[in-house]
Amino acid sequence: MKWMALMKWKIAAAGLLSLLASSITLADHTIVRVGVYENPPKILMGPDGLPSGIFGELIREIALRENWQLQAVSCQWDACLSALRSGELDLLPDVARTEAREREMTFHQRPALHSWSQVFRHQDVSIDSVLDLEGKRIALLAGSVQQAYLQQVAQEFSLQVEWLPVSSLQAALEQVRDGQADGLATNNLFGSHHADRYQLESTSILFQPARLFFAAPLNSHHDYLQRIDHWLTRWSDQPDSPYQRILQGWQTEKPLNTVPKSLWIFAGILIVLLLLALILMKYQRREIRFTRRELKRSDEKLSTILSNLQAYVYIKDLQHHYLYASPKVCELFNCSESDILGQTDEAFFDPDSAAEIFRLDDQTLLSGETLVREEVNKLPGEEEPRTFLSVKVPMRDDQGKIYALCGLATDITEQQRHKKEVHQLIFYDVLTGLPNRRLLLDRLQHSLVNRHQEIGNGAVIMIDLDNFRTLNDTLGHQTGDQLLTAIARRLSHQIRVSDTLARFGGDEFMLLLEDLSADTSVLLNQVEQVLDKLIAAFEQPFILQNQDYVTTASFGVALFSDSQHSAEELIKQAELAIYDAKKVGRNQVRFFDTRMQQQAEHRAELEFGLRRALKENEFILYYQPQYHSNQQLLGAEVLIRWQPPDQPLVSPADFIPVAETTGLIVPMGHWILRTACKQLVRWADDPETAHLTLAVNISAVQMHHHQFVDDVLSILSETGAPAHRLELELTESLLIDNIEHTIDKMLQLKQHGIRFSLDDFGTGFSSLNMLISLPLDTLKVDQAFVRDMHRDPRDLAVARTIIDLGRSLSLNVIAEGVENEQQLKSLRMLGCQCFQGYFYARPMPIDAFIEHCQLPVPLF
Structure with a gap:
């Protein structure tokens, strides 16, 4: 029991130190004024007085990593724009980038969100196309881009539409709900977010696709925008990044959090109870003094263990700052523990290594699971990276909430180096550094097994040097080795990373091509492109003993589909093709399959x-x-x-x-x-x-x-x-x-x-x-849909959808492959006005x- 009390005190002390460190860090934060107008789920004011929604959570994630202190400024849309232009705001989220706005404000480069405008109807009203807007009452935001666009469309189609401009999107929703409007025009995210609550249905009227950004006052705050671009670029391609989690969370129509009054009452009661607890703490001072002595002895024991442990032990908080570093970590970073605490890995590793460590730490904290991984990290000033066997464990409090990460790493660089050297000797050619016959056969056999399980094809190309024995006899084996090394280096530059080029024998090379097309004509194209590169590699002379030396090679090709059994059989077929190539005069290409050889010759003629x-x-x-x-x-x-x-x-x-x-x-x-x-x-x-x-x-x-x-x-x-x-x-x-x-x-x-x-x-x-x-x-x-549209209802449905979609997007629609009058009449009934085909x-x-x-x- 005493030991548990000691640990509780230690945790409480650590919490106080963490709180103190957080308050010191907060003083160094940069205050960023962010405009917030109600447009959920993209942007809205959260219950904590900070921005919420997709843009709100995104800027909060970035601010957390950039040490920004966000100051939310609530305003209506027009007021937000005015405040941004006058410099009263530093950032305004959810702004579509237009030429007019680029003259009034500054944007970052990578869009934070893609959206488009859409007309939503009340579920009791029928609106399927632009023409159905005739006689309807449509609510929209006053002065918005939707109002200008739809009014122009209505004028072009001579439609009588009653427009209901409102000052906020919430007012538009209420008008549709109360029956004062038949529909509203807004961005697709806002409308989809409120569809169920306000009995809304989406229509096929889509327009004005937009890329949405954070905007800053004109010619200012470029540093904010550059950091936003930095994080967007970094997070966009990571499935488990904060950006992707935010999008997935709001796409599932996450409800807005509100704080009920009962919670505030409960918080007040809790404060009273805390005050009572503080009074009770006065009576526990004697036990606390005893606990301190016990904790000191425990710390001394733990320090002795960690000082003699040949591993790197550390603890980081949720923001990836070091809370503890063992003596081995201090030795690695060549600094004291006080210099390490409060820092992140960016201060000790190169940028790429620090980013990868951050990603793995974040993965552990978010998943709540122990992560065991080999990490390759590079320290500044060191030429070669180090390999660590790393174990990362999330630390939880009494309620099971993760509050920190504990890591243990062992340097296995030397073991990995020895392992690589042994692997090199077993599977690679000593002279050229290419895979040897053993490794090629292993990869080929593995590829053949996969080929029987999946759709696809592959090939082996045997490359046999012409007149290589003559070179050895006249200039010596050392010169021959120089030629083999030069050829290996040149051929390696002509192949894909996924291909395997091996030294198969004395003057023979073998190229393994995988993941080729199952289609015969496409497969032939792929193999011929590789052969063209290989042949071109021999056209330039090689430098041997300070003289130009020109050599040629014969090529034998065998396809995976030629062999039904083993790798040895496929290689034998490639050797037979080589034999045929040398028989007709060397410097030739021959396929084992006679039919494909004929196709290759036909394509060459073409x-x-x-x-x-x-x-x-x-x-x-x-x-x-x-x-x-x-x-x-x-x-x-x-x-x-x-x-x-x-x-x-x-x-x-x-x-x-x-x-x-x-x-x-x-x-x-x-x-x-x-x-x-x-x-x-x-x-x-x-x-x-x-x-x-x-x-x-x-x-x-x-x-x-x-x-x-x-x-x-x-x-x-x-x-x-x-x-x-x-x-x-x-x-x-x-x-x-x-x-x-x-x-x-x-x-x-x-x-x-x-x-x-x-x-x-x-x-x-x-x-x-x-x-x-x-x-x-x-x-x-x-024409594939036009041909059978009068017989196949599915083709008719597809044709109708394409025509309606084109009209909704204001595109000209033309049907091709019109061959008879019945097809023409059907297309006209669907609204198509332009045609092309044998009927004409x-x-x-x-x-x-x-x-x-x-x-x-x-x-x-």
Whole structure:
């Protein structure tokens, strides 16, 4: 019992010291004035007088790490904006970034939240589209961007709508609840948050996607904004970061916390009880003096144990400040314990190591579970990092609440180094440093087992040096070793990190390719790209004995699908392919599979033909007309065709994939775009054709090319074509990678008037969020849905959804693949007004296009 009393006193003393340290730290806090207006769940005033909601909790998490003291300033929206402009506020959350506001305030770079505006209706009112707003009463925030936008839309559609401007969003909610309004226009987060409580239903009327930021007065507080960007960048990609937890918490419609009056009464009673407890403490002084003596003896024993323990022991608080450091930790940091206490790991480790330690500590504190992990950390002034076997344990009080973290770490750097050296000797070639035959066979066997369990393919490429024995006989084995080392180093630069390049024998190398496509044509492309890099590696001479030495190699390829049994069988097949390559003259590539070898030769012929076609101008453009429902010709989509001399047309399905994998699609795309722009110039000279547009398909390779924007603008400048008559057509597959870079390029081109359309929408990976983020002008209904829409209700439903979605987002919608009158009537009934397909005309050369559309013949 005495020991338990001693421990309780020690804990109480530690609590007092912690409280004192917290009060000292608070004095050094920077006061940040934050404007708070009621717009849950994004921002609202919390019961503790501090900001709450998504933005409120986010700035509180950042303030905790930046030692900021937040001062919440409650205000209405317009008053908050005025206070920010006059400098009475340091930060204002939940501000959409516009050109007008950038002239009045300062923003950080990375958006804190993505949102959009939406119309919400009372559950007893029917509103499905913009046209349903006719005769409705819509409440909205006075002076908001929603009011300006919807009033303009109503004017364009000649709709009679009764607008009900209010001073706060809460007033708008009450009007809908009391039957004074049929719906309200607000941001999607606010409306979704209050939907159940106020009998609201979301509609398909979406508009004005916005990126939301913290704003500061113009040209001031850049340091606050930079730190906000720092934490947003750091937390955005961490699933368990405070940022992600805040979003997940509010997306589940977390209720707002309020403090009931009964709680205040209880707090008052508790204070009275505490005063009584203080009186009772006077009678316990004698026991406390005894407890102090016992604690001192206990501390001396504990200090003796920790001083002789060959491990690093430490305790940190919830803010990752050191509360205790053992002598071994002081030795590691080369400073006294007093210099360590109150500091974080940023004072003792390099930035990357400190960030990783912070992440693991945070994981332990949040999960409440013991964490055992090998950590690789680097101390300033040391060239090599150290490896620690670390155990992190959360410390809990009597109520089970975590109040600190205790860690124990052991330096295992030397053990790891010895282990790595032994592993290197067993599995790696001493001369080249590459994996040896043993490691390659192990990885190959493992990969073959995985291949039978998953969908995919792989390959092995054997590389045998030509005439290597002659080099050894003439210049000696030492020179031969130099060549092998140089080849290993050069080939290693040509492969992916996931590939395995091994030294398989005296003058043989083996390359293991994993995670390749199961599709035969795609697989062939992937292997050929690797082979091109390997062959190119031998084209430059090697320097041996201060002289240039040129050598070649033969390549044998075997695919995982060629072998049904073992790694040894697959390697034997690669050796057979090598033998065949050397038999036909060395410096050759041979596939074990005869059929694939024929396909490789066919693709090589196609690539050679495409290069010739670009030089000899063998490509021609076909035009497929696009019509409005009133029979007016709108323009055309341009499609490339290849006409080799004295041969039939080559299908784009055959040569476009080859052009994309070889990079020839870039110069081919330049030719298509330049030819289309010249045609636009010819049409612009005639009043009857000046209104026509041309849609040009853009591939992913073109869009991701670093000079794409400059090339397009250069062609427009060179030809003088009207930019607003040019429409670049993108596909869903193009949007999978680097979506933000793609949007940035689109915005740059739209500044010059160029239009964009999205093809094949709904057939791939597009989402509503992606769609509203893209600066599109036209949405195309894919022919896959049009073809069977009159027979398959699902295709009809998809087509209707795409058309309604395009109209809600104010996009032009065009249906492609229209082949008969029944399809045309169905599309018209769904509200589609623009069409393209065989019902009107097939793609045709320009002369036939002019004749078909009865256009005047252009003068050249």
